[in-house]
Amino acid sequence: xxxxxxxxxxxxxxxxxxxxxxxxxxxxxxxxxxxxxxxxxxxxxxxxxxxxxxxxxxxxxxxxxxxxxxxxxxxxxxxxxxxxxxxxxxxxxxxxxxxxxxxxxxxxxxxxxxxxxx
Amino acid sequence: xxxxxxxxxxxxxxxxxxxxxxxxxxxxxxxxxxxxxxxxxxxxxxxxxxxxxxxxxxxxxxxxxxxxxxxxxxxxxxxxxxxxxxxxxxxxxxxxxxxxxxxxxxxxxxxxxx
Numbered sequence: 001x002x003x004x005x006x007x008x009x010x011x012x013x014x015x016x017x018x019x020x021x022x023x024x025x026x027x028x029x030x031x032x033x034x035x036x037x038x039x040x041x042x043x044x045x046x047x048x049x050x051x052x053x054x055x056x057x058x059x060x061x062x063x064x065x066x067x068x069x070x071x072x073x074x075x076x077x078x079x080x081x082x083x084x085x086x087x088x089x090x091x092x093x094x095x096x097x098x099x100x101x102x103x104x105x106x107x108x109x110x111x112x113x114x115x116x117x118x
Numbered sequence: 119x120x121x122x123x124x125x126x127x128x129x130x131x132x133x134x135x136x137x138x139x140x141x142x143x144x145x146x147x148x149x150x151x152x153x154x155x156x157x158x159x160x161x162x163x164x165x166x167x168x169x170x171x172x173x174x175x176x177x178x179x180x181x182x183x184x185x186x187x188x189x190x191x192x193x194x195x196x197x198x199x200x201x202x203x204x205x206x207x208x209x210x211x212x213x214x215x216x217x218x219x220x221x222x223x224x225x226x227x228x229x230x231x232x
Contacts, residue, residue, distance in 0.1 A: 004160075009158070032219075033219040033220070035220070037223075044225050044226065045208065045226075047220075047222075047223075050219070050220055091161070095220075096219075104149065104212060104219050104221075105163075106163070106210075106221055108160035108162075110158055110159060110160040111158075
């Protein structure tokens with residue numbers, strides 16, 4: 001069964017600090033996708049990144065970067081020079097094909113609440 | 119192109135009342151999903167549909183029913199609401215095309231059962 005673990009329930013940093021959010025996943029499939037979503041205080045889910053299991057290249061987008069390591073089943077997310085607007089709950093998610101259900105099953109971690117203080 | 123919309127945005131119910139949450143998508147997606155989000159629990163799948171006229175149970179289906187009479191709509195029903203169903207409900211849809219794994223989420227419905 002697939003599983004996503006975000007061990008950090010809450011993180012608090014001061015503005016301009018770098019912060020890394022950890023995500024560890026479990027799956028038996030060789031083909032799967034990993035996602036990060038941001039949920040700001042307004043409540044909507046904002047898609048941040050998608051990465052497939054065959055692409056282990058790290059990605060950088062502005063102050064955001066993602067480190068995908070299949071050897072450790074991790075997909076960590078780093079925010080550089082954090083800002084108050086980065087305060088949100090961040091979810092890591094794993095998607096794989098569920099033959100029994102004939103659907104793409106998306107499993108979420110429990111989320112990490114990031115608070116960036118001025 | 120509105121994406122995924124949900125109606126209503128907020129609702130307060132009394133125990134035992136019934137209601138239906140409506141999800142609509144205008145992207146011609148085959149798959150649709152209903153999740154609930156509770157504090158510290160992430161999102162959990164309630165029911166899903168792989169096409170018009172089909173529905174299936176997810177991780178936490180008890181107390182809910184769904185229907186997909188039209189491809190663009192996915193309804194979530196609570197026949198007899200209970201306080202344990204107080205939650206934020208998210209609908210999502212996904213495509214069979216290039217990125218079938220990617221689900222597009224609606225803005226959520228905050229439901230309180232007193």
